[in-house]
Amino acid sequence: MTNAYDVAHFLAGMMLVCSFTLLYQDRILAVLNTFAVQAIMLSLAVAWQGYVRNAPDLFITAAMAFGLKGIIIPVALNRMVEKLGIKRDVDQVVNVGVAMFLGLGLTSLALLLVLKVTPGAASFTREGLALALAIILLGLLQMILRRNAVTQIVGFMSIENGLILAATGARGMPLVVEVSVAFSVLIALFVFAVFLFRIRERFDSVDVESLDKVRAARAHR
């Protein structure tokens, strides 16, 4: 059992490390690769849960995470980035130190919160949930700090990774829910792609700052 415990923690911990990397990594391609690694860690974590708990339906979730988020989405994003001609672009995070500090704060907040309110639940679940919440909060932070539409959306996808981790950590979540979640992520990505090209078409850039100018122009309407 302790062995099972260690592996689960290791994989969830790796996902958290990826989240921190996503916070400071400034090259767009590297951001996409880090996201793919995080998704593969997620699929391993889910598969491991399926193995130790003897829950075969989790293997379907794991396969979906691996196929969709580990391969198809990163490849699709890669293609998109190439088409948009921003492959070599840099999305500088304003202040890496502050970003890291905020990330640490959010992680401790997640741990303190979840561990405090779930004394009754199995420790397996609690700690998984705490790490998942940390990943979700870091994804939110990434969406706030980033100025580029592509890296913002990677933030969203990493939030979804955290959500799936939380969902599988909670034992026996019905498969139908997980399938529909995966499906809606796919739709979300599609929506995003549509917008990316339209924004590009209008503003000649996928820097969200060009959107901010529109916002400022009608601040008082």
Next chain:
Amino acid sequence: MNEAVYAVVGIPFLSAILLALIPSYRVTALGNVLASGLTFAAGLSFLTLPPVTETYVILDDLNKFFIILNTLVGFTTSLFSRSYIGHEIATGHLTPLFVRFYHAMFQGMMGAMNLALLANNIGLMWVGLEFATLMTVIMVGIYRTPAALEAAWKYFILGIVGISLAFFGTILVYLTGQGVLGEGEAAMTWSELIKIAPQLDAPLLNIAFIFLLVGYGTKVGLAPLHAWLPDAHAEGPTPISAVLSGLLLNVALFALLRFKMLIAANPNALAPGPILITMGIVSLIFAAFMLYQRQDIKRLFAYSSIEHMGLITFAFGLGGPLLNFAALLHMVMHSLTKSAIFFAVGHVTQAKGTQELSAIRGLSVSNPLLSFALAAGVIAISGLPPFGAFMSEFLILTSTFAREPLLALAVAFGLLVALGALLMRLQDILFGEPTTPNLPVSTASAPIFVHLSLILIAGMFLPPAVVLWFKRAAEMLG
């Protein structure tokens, strides 16, 4: 006879697929009306249905009238949308390419909202809301202008963040349910959860509720989580503004209410009332003041939606049979009135070629019919008699005065401030020298006047059967 229950979800989704295959917008516009009409017929048949509780769907007194309302407004909006989009294409504001999937997405959104309302599984309810959100995001950006893209992007980011937090809350609710019901479907099934609500683990339930409140509250448009709402209403096509205000906000609030019932049934959990009351009053007063500075007619009514959602949330927060009754009634009245207003506003902006309030003057001279509809709608939404919203607002105010006079003062203040702003704007729009241009529009008056007569009838006389039904739903809410 549960076919009707599946039909209100099945018809829209099937027609979404069919409509996606047809290239001509004229055909899809007709198909959209037809599909919405069929869904409405299925929704109406709920009147005779006994309560249904199955693994994935539930039909009880609470969601029954939300679904009928949803299918009705869906149907009238499809009629309005047909003339609105037709006019936009004729005038070159939209090209057929831009609206290629518009009607398919409209049906997808309607189906997803009906799914969220009917779902007995809290996960499926979330999926319905998420799907409806994504569909509306694309439709908000349909004009592809810089402003529309900015509004849609903001809506996308905020909506997605909100909905992700709501999903985390849903997982936490499942975890608490699992502690009592064991692993599996049951702990995600609403009808099972509410039965064992008193035994749920209180601290975990509290955290879950906070996540759900912030998540679904973003979609309801409660201040300070409302930032996406005015932009999405102003920049999207007007039929979408009508369904956003009239339906999607309601569905999100409905989801929040389901969880409020759960947490209220647990004696050890935090009381959801005060939080809802605070958010409600803040939204109400904030939006009421914001009404004065608006320069865009659609943003004006978007802020009015925030104001009314605040009022409704406040009333549910205070709770009790009478206030719940009034709040449910107000949800229906707001939904019918606000969509009628947006129908009228859609035609007004087409006639004047602008959404700028300062460029819309003298409507009573240039477009008498539209100005009559708009005036009736604004009078109704400001809570003046003889319309239905007067009755519900009056009921909310008087029963709050009986229980919490100080809170009632705050609510009355907010309502009066909003009333002043709306009447002032209405006067500007209706009277004065008519502004040019004055373009010809083919008004779809049927949807507007169906809504207006419904709220007028509700304001004069509510049939006892309807009252009884509202009462039962209000009792369910505790």
